[in-house]
Amino acid sequence: MWERRAFLKAAGTGFLASLLPQRAAALATSELVFASSTLLPSGSFGAALITETGTLIANVALPDRGHDVTYSPVSGRAVVFARQPGTFAVVFDPQGREAPLTIPSVAGRHFFGHGAFSPDGTLLYATENDFDNARGVIGIYDVSGGYTRIGELDTYGTGPHELLLMPDGVTFAVANGGIETHPDYGRTELNLDTMEPSLCFVDRRDGGLVGKLALAADLHQLSIRHMAVDVSNRVWFGCQFRGAEGAPQLVGYATLDGDIRLIELPDDALRNLRNYVGSVARSAGGDLIAVSSPEGDTILAIDAATARPVFTAPLKDGCGIAPDGGGFLASSGLGDIAGLGGSTAAPHRFDFGFDNHLRRLEL
Incomplete structure (x- = not known):
């Protein structure tokens, strides 16, 4: 999250001066800030920063x-990151x-919508997609060099989506x-x-x-898409x-020890997911x-220790989820924000x- 004092220190007076007075006041009294890509009423696209109290702090236009x-x-x-x-x-x-600075994809590559910084921020x-070779890659960008692309790593698979840096x-x-x-064929x-x-x-x-894990062969049409790391360093994943x-x-969930398994959700919980998990958060x-x-x-919450559902909450077109102080904040394609599970x-x-995604911005 951006805690209020740390955010103000990082942002400085230049950022505050750019805000409308009511937005600056909301930031000064807010403890959490969240970010999400957005679809505007005009049909254009953007990204927004909001507080846990539902106040719009800032936004940026996207192409x-x-x-x-x-x-x-x-x-x-x-x-x-652009949507695939x-x-x-x-x-x-x-x-x-x-x-704002726009980073263009290089020839022969396009973005898959996710990324991460190194711990030192450099x-x-x-x-990314090496689309002519149907090969997934991780593009590497030099922050101090104006986000110049300086190389890539193999993902050892096709169609990489979310990328997480382990603890x-x-x-x-x-x-x-x-x-x-x-x-050439869109999506x-x-x-x-x-x-595979x-x-x-x-x-x-x-x-x-380090390791490549796959589910049983008869589940080869179960696309692994989004992830979150629990308190025990297990990587939880959601599929489509x-x-x-x-x-x-x-x-x-999967582990660095080489274990990968699906948990058994009750019939009603599984049925409610409609063969599609859009986001995962801890x-x-x-x-x-x-x-x-x-x-x-x-929205379905699961106890990481027991792998059992804790609660289910309805949210029309709900996809974005992020932790807040007491539970989760969830967002929808209709513009709704809702607190769940103790929030x-x-x-x-x-x-x-x-x-699709709502991010609590961590310091």
Whole structure:
């Protein structure tokens, strides 16, 4: 999160001066700040910063639809990644004294919507598609060099989506969705009969493969998409089923020791997810894992220790989820914000829609 005092120190007077008075006052009394890509009423796209009380703090225009957001407390920059198969990422300066910087994708690559900073803030990593070779890569960008792309690592799979840096600071968890796409065909999925999803651990220092985990062969159409790391360093993942028939389990976890498994959700909880998990988040303490389904209009929280559901909450077109002080904050494509599972946040509706992910920006 951006705690209020630390955010003000990082942002400085330039940022505060750029805010409307009521927005500056809201920031001064808020403890948490969240970020999300947005769809504006005009049909244009942006990214917004909001408080836990439902106040819009700032926004930045995007050239097209955004997806996820990452933040570095070292550089004090947030980065919004284009939705697949987007060709841009936008660096946003919270100080308000610099115009947003657009990072274009290089020839033969496009972004997959997710990324992460190195612990020291000197490098930005992004999941990308080497589309002519149906190969996933992690693009490496030099922050001090104006976000110049300086190399790439293999994801050891096809269609990488979310990328997480493990608590050790050196190991990436990569969700290879297994789906081949090519920008010549838009978002058309080209290999549903032969897709091979996996969850790979990759050493960010040299690109070495630490481990590659896959589900049973008969689940090869279960695309692994989004992840969160619990208090025990297990990587929880959510899936999207691309088969024509069936309703497999959609949530599981993996470990650096080489274990990967799906948990057994009750029939009603699984049915509510409608074969589609849109986002995964951990609670502030890491003891709860929340998953969302905009297809099923539902948010499901799971006890990480017992792998059993704790609560289910309805939210129309709800997809974004992030931890707040007491539970989770969830967002919807209709512009709704709702506090769940012990959150004290009051419901609020904005005049823009939220995209798939909501991020609590950590210091």
